[in-house]
Amino acid sequence: MKIVVIIIICLLILFCLNRLIIFKLKKDIIYKKLKELNRFYFFYNTPKKIVIEELVNSKKSLLKYNFQEKVLSLINNNQDNLLIYIQDIYHNKKYLKEYNKEYLSILNSMNYNKIKKYYLKKLLNNIKLKPRISFSLKIKVIYKNYKVYKIYKYDDLLLLVKKLKDVKLRKELKRKFMKMERNKMSLGLRYDVLKRDNFKCCVCGYGSLDNVKLHVDHIIPVSRGGKTKLDNLQTLCNRCNLGKSDKV
Ligand SMILES: [Zn+2]
Structure with a gap:
């Protein structure tokens, strides 16, 4: 019985001592410096992972x-x-x-025993900030009892964002x-192309007298890098132009 009481008293003393040490340390300049540093930093409280289920x-x-296409669209739509x-x-x-870095320099400035x-x-x-620096996305694809899944870690996701x-x-x-090239098509240039082609369609040879409308067309389309220059332009009638755009 006596021993138990002694042990309890010892433990109590130890406990109080420990409290006292902590109390004193909290008044330490280094501790205060770190608290001050913490106030300067802000970190986001991001979840560890998200899971997305897809039924097929x-x-x-x-x-x-x-999976990759799915992740790209998820990112794109946030x-x-x-x-x-x-x-x-x-x-x-x-x-x-x-x-x-700043935390370490605070630690290194300690000059104690x-x-x-x-x-x-x-x-x-204990008070050092430990923000989350990893994140993962799990995509689960389900069909009846079958399931497949893939996990994307933060680094994979960052690559996909890029x-x-x-x-x-x-x-x-x-x-x-494309906008720039299309803007280059002036009335003067249009006229030059029509005149060069004798006001006739380069494919069927019909002209405005044959009841067709004449267009000036890019031989290599602007969408494929074609420029608005005389040698990339031709006269086409509306029918041939329509036929061409069907094939391009
Ligand atoms: Zn034609």
Whole structure:
């Protein structure tokens, strides 16, 4: 009985001592520095993963399921906040690097004895910010009792975001080029082409007297990089032009 009481008293003393140490350490300048640092940083509270379920209507479409296409469209539409989460993790990773640097420099500025260092480090580690820097997307494809799934990690997703941006950029550039080329078609240039072709369709030879309308056409279409220049332009009647656009 006596021993039990002694043990309890000892434990109590230890407990109080520990509290006292922590209380004192919390007043330490290093601890305050870290608290101050924490106030300067903001990190997003992103979920660890999201799961998306997709029902298909045959076993064949389950086996041939195009996961990448699905992920690209999910990102593009920001479905279930996917794009936002990827951007959050990007932010967290970027700022965590800076935070860790400052954290280390605070740690290194400690000039205490080993025991104090040990306790203080433990205490600092408790309040150190630990934002989420990983994220995954799981796509489950289901047909009746069959299931296939694929997991995309943050790095895979970031690559796909970049890929999507490249595609968008290329489309944008192409649209600009096409607009520019089409704007080059002036009335003067139009007349030059018609005159060169004797005001007759280059395919069927009909002219405006044959009850057809004459168009000036790009031989290589603008959408395929064709330029608005005399040698890439020809006179076509409305019927032949319609036939051409059917084939292009
Ligand atoms: Zn014609």
